Amino acid sequence: EIVMTQSPATLSVSPGERATLSCRASQSVSSNLAWYQQKPGQAPRLLIYGASTRATGIPARFSGSGSGTEFTLTISSLQSEDFAVYYCQQYNNWPTTFGGGTKVEIK
């Protein structure tokens, strides 16, 4: 099973600033990586799939990059509604696995 490691566990950012979240896979997952946003009491929401393709309705301030074992989710200018927990997921190797999450909090 592929282990997904996210860093940092918590990221403190001021509104309007840029946030950079990392996700590392224990072995190559090609570009088969997705990112989700989860707010308290809500289900995860798909942001990015294929490492860099934004899902329908996702604002352009969210961007994904990377391939192989190293991936990044960038939020270019944090809005108040972006403070949440973010998870990465690999779906290259079976079974699909998720990272432990990065909490983006208000600085």
Place this chain on the structure above:
Amino acid sequence: QVQLQESGPGLVKPSGTLSLTCAVSGGSISSSNWWSWVRQPPGKGLEWIGEIYHSGSTNYNPSLKSRVTISVDKSKNQFSLKLSSVTAADTAVYYCARGGVKQQTNNWFDPWGQGTLVTVSS
């Protein structure tokens, strides 16, 4: 657009069987997607449980395979999860979700149901 809604008991006794149903609306469960269950223990991360295709084909996470059964009811446009021999470690919010790429297993998920908390306790 497709919407998913989980339902089932919120409390299950230890050693019992957890049973949940996911109703699909706004689309057909016979579309060429796989349908999954994912769980999240309180304050923790996400774990994929298993998936089903409308034909009845299933795949389960090896860590849970001996205790999991997923089934589909096309007439009701829904699919179900049964998890047997539950312990406190199975306490979690259980989500149902649709695989994003048609006919592909091991997928990203969109959309998700709102989730339902199942507590295992006597």
